[in-house]
Amino acid sequence: MKHVRRELVKCVVVGDTAVGKTRLICARACNKRVSLEQLLTTHVPTVWAIDQYRIYKDVLEQSWEVVDGVNVSLRLWDTFGDHEKDRRFAYGRSDVVLLCFSITNPVSLRNCQAMWYPEIRRFCPQTPVLLVGCKNDLRYMYRDDEYLRFFRDRSPFVRPTRKSDLVMPDQARAVAKELGLTYYEASVLTHYGVNEVFENAIRAALICRKQQRFWMTNLKKVQRPLLQVPFCPPPPARLEVSMVSSLFEEHMGVLLTQQAHTDVVFVAGSVGFVAHRFLLAAASPSLHRLFCSADPVCELATARSSSETSLASTFGESATGDFNDDTELLIENNNKSNQRLWDLSKRRSSCQVFPSIHHQRVSINKELNHPAFQSIRIEQCNSREGRACTAAVQTVVTLTKLVSPLAMQQCLKFLYTGTIDTSKLSEIAEIRLAAEFMELPELLVFVTNIERCEEFLNAELKQQYRKAVRARLRSLCLGQGSFSDVKFKLEDGTIAAHKALLMARCDVMRAMFSGDFRESAAKVVEFPGVKEEPFSQLLHFLYTDECPPGLSKHRCVELLELANRLCLPRLTSLVETKLVREMQKAVDAGSPEDITDTCLKLLEPCKVRK
Numbered sequence: 001m002k003h004v005r006r007e008l009v010k011c012v013v014v015g016d017t018a019v020g021k022t023r024l025i026c027a028r029a030c031n032k033r034v035s036l037e038q039l040l041t042t043h044v045p046t047v048w049a050i051d052q053y054r055i056y057k058d059v060l061e062q063s064w065e066v067v068d069g070v071n072v073s074l075r076l077w078d079t080f081g082d083h084e085k086d087r088r089f090a091y092g093r094s095d096v097v098l099l100c101f102s103i104t105n106p107v108s109l110r111n112c113q114a115m116w117y118p119e120i121r122r123f124c125p126q127t128p129v130l131l132v133g134c135k136n137d138l139r140y141m142y143r144d145d146e147y148l149r150f151f152r153d154r155s156p157f158v159r160p161t162r163k164s165d166l167v168m169p170d171q172a173r174a175v176a177k178e179l180g181l182t183y184y185e186a187s188v189l190t191h192y193g194v195n196e197v198f199e200n201a202i203r204a205a206l207i208c209r210k211q212q213r214f215w216m217t218n219l220k221k222v223q224r225p226l227l228q229v230p231f232c233p234p235p236p237a238r239l240e241v242s243m244v245s246s247l248f249e250e251h252m253g254v255l256l257t258q259q260a261h262t263d264v265v266f267v268a269g270s271v272g273f274v275a276h277r278f279l280l281a282a283a284s285p286s287l288h289r290l291f292c293s294a295d296p297v298c299e300l301a302t303a304r305s306s307s308e309t310s311l312a313s314t315f316g317e318s319a320t321g322d323f324n325d326d327t328e329l330l331i332e333n334n335n336k337s338n339q340r341l342w343d344l345s346k347r348r349s350s351c352q353v354f355p356s357i358h359h360q361r362v363s364i365n366k367e368l369n370h371p372a373f374q375s376i377r378i379e380q381c382n383s384r385e386g387r388a389c390t391a392a393v394q395t396v397v398t399l400t401k402l403v404s405p406l407a408m409q410q411c412l413k414f415l416y417t418g419t420i421d422t423s424k425l426s427e428i429a430e431i432r433l434a435a436e437f438m439e440l441p442e443l444l445v446f447v448t449n450i451e452r453c454e455e456f457l458n459a460e461l462k463q464q465y466r467k468a469v470r471a472r473l474r475s476l477c478l479g480q481g482s483f484s485d486v487k488f489k490l491e492d493g494t495i496a497a498h499k500a501l502l503m504a505r506c507d508v509m510r511a512m513f514s515g516d517f518r519e520s521a522a523k524v525v526e527f528p529g530v531k532e533e534p535f536s537q538l539l540h541f542l543y544t545d546e547c548p549p550g551l552s553k554h555r556c557v558e559l560l561e562l563a564n565r566l567c568l569p570r571l572t573s574l575v576e577t578k579l580v581r582e583m584q585k586a587v588d589a590g591s592p593e594d595i596t597d598t599c600l601k602l603l604e605p606c607k608v609r610k
Contacts, residue, residue, distance in 0.1 A: 005071065005218075006064065006071040006072060006073045007070055007071065007072045007073070007206065007209070007218075007219075008072075008073050008075065009072055009073070009074050009075065009095045009096065009201075009202050009205045009206070010075050010077060010093060010094050010095045010096075011074060011075065011076050011077065011094070011095065011096050011097070011098060011198065011201050011202075011205070012077045012079065012090050012091060012094045012096075012097045012098070013025055013076060013077065013078055013079065013097075013098045013100060014079050014081075014087065014090075014097060014098070014099060014100065014116055014119075014120065015081060015098075015099060015100035015101055015108065015112065015116060015134075016081045016101065016102070016105070016107075016108040016111050016116075017043075017045055017080070017081030017082060018043045018045075018081065018102070018105075019081065019100050019101055019102040019105065019108050019134050019135075020100065020102060020134030020135055020188065021078060021079070021081065021100050021134070022046050022047065022048050022078055023039075023134075023188045024098075024100065024132070024134055024186060024188060024194065024197075025048045025076045025078050026048060026188075027188040027191065027194045028062075028074075028076065028194055028195070028197075028198050029048070029052070029059055029062060029063065029076050030058075030059060030062065031062060032188075033191070034188055034189065035189075036141075036146065036147065036150075036189060037150070039188070039189060040147075040150050045080065045081070047078045047079065047080060048076070048078035049078075050075070050076075050077055050078075053075060060073075063075060063076075065198075065199070065202065067199055067202045067203060067206070067222070068203065068206075068221050068222045068223055069218070069221050070206060070218055070219060070221075070222060072202050072206075074198060074202060076198075077090050077094070083111075083115055087119070087123075088123060091120070091123035091124050091127075092123075094124055094127050095127065095128075095205035095208070095209070096127060096128050096129070096130065096201045096202070096204050096205040096208075097120050097124060097127055097128070097129045097130070098129075098130050098132050098197065098201060099112050099116055099117065099120065099129055099130065099131050099132065099181070100132045100133075100134050101131075101132075101133060101134070101167070101172075102133075102134055102135050102167075103133045103134065103135050103136055103138060103139060103166060103167045103172075103185070104135055104138050104161045104165050104166060104167075105165070105167075106165070106167050106171075109133075109167055109171070109172060109175060112131065112175065112179075113175055113178070113179065117129070117179055126208070127208070128204035128205060128207070128208050129179075129181050130181060130182050130183075130184060130197070130200065130201055130204060130225070131172065131175065131176045131179070131181040131182070131183045131184070132183075132184050132185070132186060132197055133167065133169075133172050133183070133184070133185040133186070134185075134186055134187075134188075135187065136185040136186060136187040136190075136192055136193065136231060137187040137189045137190050137192070138161050138166070139166060139231075139233070140233040140234075141161075141189075142160060142161040142162065142163065142165075142166070147160065148160055169185070172185075182200065182204070182225045183228075184196060184197045184200065184228050185228065185231060192231055193228060193231070196226075196228055196229070200225035200226055200228075201225075203222060203223055203224065203225050203226070204224075204225050206219055206222040207222055207224055207225075210222060238584070241573060241576045241577045241580055242573065243570075243573050243574075243577060244569045244570040244572075244573045245570075246545055246570065247570070248466075248505075248545035249417060249418070249466070251504045251505050252279075252416045252417050252504070253416065253417050254504045255276065255279065255416060255500060255501065255504040256275075256412065256413065256416040256417065258503075258504070259274050260499070260500050260503055260504075260513075260514065261276070261485060261498075261499045261500040261503070261513075262274040262275060262276055262394075262500070263276060263277050263392075263393070263394060263395060263483070263485070264276065264277045264280065264291070264394065264395040264396075264397065265394055265395070265396045265397065266397050266399060266408055266412075267396060267397065267398045267399060268399045268403055268404065268405040268407075268408040269399075269401070269404070269405055271405040271408075273405075273408055273409065273412055275412055275415075276483075276498070276500050276501075277291050277395060277483045278473075278476075278477050278482060278483040278484070278498050278500075278501070279415070279416065279473075279500075279501070280415055281472075281476060281482060281483060282469055282472040282473045282476050282477060283415040283416075283469050283472070284415060284438070284439070284440055285439075286438065286439035286440070287415075287438075288476070290368075290370075290373060290376065290397070291395065291483070293366070293368075293376070364377055364378040365377040370400075371400060371402055371437040372399060372400055372402060372403050372434070372437035372438045372439075373397055373398070373399060373400070373438075374398040374399060374400045375397075375398045376395065376396070376397050376398075377395075377396050377398075378393055378394070378395060378396070379393070379394050379396055380392065380393050380394070400437075402433065402434070402437050403433075403434045403437060403438065404427075404430045404434070406427050406430060406431075407427065407430040407431045407433065407434035408434060410427075410431045410434075411431070411434050411435065411438060411440060411443060414440070414442075414443045414446065415440070415443075418442075418462040418465045418466045418469075419446075419458075419462060420443075420446070420447075425450065428447055428450060428451060431443070431447050432444060432447040432448070432451070435447060442461065442464075442465045442468075445461060446458055446461055446462075449461070470543070470544040470545065470546070471544075473543045473544060474540065474543060474544050477498060477501075477543060478536075478539055478540065478543055481496035483498070484496035484497055484498055485498060485499055485500075486498070486499050486502075486513075486522075486523065486524075486525060487523065487524045487525070488524075488525050488526075488527050488535065489524050489525065489526045489527065490527050490530050490531060490532050490535055491528075491529065491530060491531045491532070492531050492532050493532035494524075495532060495535055495536060495539065497539060499513050501542065501543065502542060505542045506542060506566055506567070506568060507567055508565075508566045508567055509566070512525075530562060531558065533555070533558075534558040534559045534561075534562050535562065536548075537551060537559050538559065538562050538563070538566070538568075538571070541568070541570075541571045541574070545570075546574075547571075547574040547575060547577075547578050551575065551578060553579050553582055553583070553598050553602070554598070554601070556575055556578075556579060556602075557602065557605050559571075559575060560572060560575055561605075563575070579602075583595050583598065583599075
């Protein structure tokens with residue numbers, strides 16, 4: 001075997017106790033990897049024995065290295081960290097000294113300047129010295145859950161590293177510059193900088209040796225210690241945006257029970273039920289055709305201003321079935337025998353939905369040839385509060401005797417919420433009959449599944465029905481503006497909407513339209529500083545509970561501002577989730593530059609507001 005000439009380099013490692021000297025030597029000499037649990041155990045002062053190069057062959061072979069074309073055998077000398085110890089023997093004939101401190105202990109860095117460097121220069125005045133910061137991993141790990149969990153289990157006997165304990169790179173470099181040293185960092189946990197530190201220590205020793213032995217040709221290509229590659233901490237775990245749960249179905253139930261700004265009345269026998277045309281038209285094509293069956297009806301619908309409150313005082317609580325015959329008995333105009341009950345209903349009701357013929361200003365009556373609907377007529381009444389005698393047009397639909405009040409109540413509940421009251425299953429036959437005559441196929445299938453004891457099929461049916469209703473709300477109410485009762489004047493246009501739905505979906509809208517604000521009685525509401533595009537995206541969310549389609553990461557700031565302005569946390573979370581997913585796709589596709597630019601643009605408005 002050919003003998004290879006190797007330069008022997010003695011490297012002495014010094015520094016305070018518990019800064020990580022021995023771990024650093026073991027990581028290089030034995031190529032030893034350690035876990036976080038091993039590093040966090042109680043510190044026991046140890047010194048790595050120099051005779052391991054003689055005892056263990058693998059340790060000796062691990063010391064062989066080629067640096068800049070020079071074969072080197074690196075011998076590492078460990079020392080105690082106690083200041084009063086005599087290290088004269090360790091410093092003897094040393095080629096390079098590593099002065100170590102802990103990045104989590106600023107005192108150890110001050111001791112490097114005050115105690116260790118003067119000691120090194122006293123025993124090794126010409127020996128090159130490198131300043132090494134150990135435990136580099138704790139710069140980011142002090143916030144790691146696994147790291148903090150270890151200390152929580154052992155509290156209060158141990159304390160985790162805090163941000164105030166850390167030595168920043170600029171602080172260490174300032175000390176190194178003052179002492180005239182080269183600065184490096186290392187971590188035995190991630191193995192960052194371990195090989196770089198010792199390679200550059202070898203270079204520093206060989207450069208010093210070359211200056212003393214200039215005739216040695218094998219040292220001509222040796223470079224000066226190189227700059228260390230910057231440390232790149234591992235990327236943080238992907239954070240899942242917390243999605244605010246949907247309350248759309250609950251809001252539809254609120255829309256049914258609160259009966260705000262209703263514009264249609266269904267009369268079943270002696271009981272009246274109030275509802276909203278726009279929602280019923282979206283829920284049922286047959287009801288949509290009914291409301292649009294007569295042109296005068298549609299013309300009046302576009303010119304009306306819906307009532308500011310419900311007709312509950314006239315018709316009672318439709319959701320509970322608590323009806324009063326005196327206030328709910330609906331009599332035809334030509335029935336003179338019951339005129340007394342009609343007048344009594346007018347006196348007791350603050351909203352005269354069916355005024356007598358002497359006070360009637362608008363009256364259109366149309367008989368229908370339909371098994372469920374007998375007639376449809378238009379009546380004009382005053383609001384419940386009588387505020388400035390605000391006019392409101394109500395569509396009154398009289399049902400045939402085939403549709404009972406209880407069945408109609410359940411039909412309305414299904415049209416609004418996609419389900420029925422299970423406590424009323426004793427009247428299931430009436431509900432099925434009403435669904436068949438009113439052309440409500442989804443309700444008919446829903447009831448049939450209950451009769452066949454196949455209720456498990458209704459879960460998917462409800463999802464499909466609700467999805468279809470949202471789609472028709474988007475196309476009929478948003479796209480066409482059918483049966484709208486308010487307009488929003490924006491910076492660059494006007495958009496029609498429906499007060500009742502806005503109040504059910506948004507607390508700010510409810511306060512605006514039901515309180516003493518002037519917007520509650522206005523036909524046109526001004527929204528200063530809001531453009532048509534973000535407001536239409538807002539309405540898309542309110543009507544469908546979905547993130548607006550086509551929303552780009554470059555045009556989402558205005559929508560987020562509007563969502564925060566109107567206190568809509570679910571819309572904010574939907575937009576945030578969409579942005580995060582789009583950016584993650586771009587990162588996975590390999591274009592992080594675009595993501596950086598987008599993030600900076602999104603952060604600019606936040607910085608301005610702060």
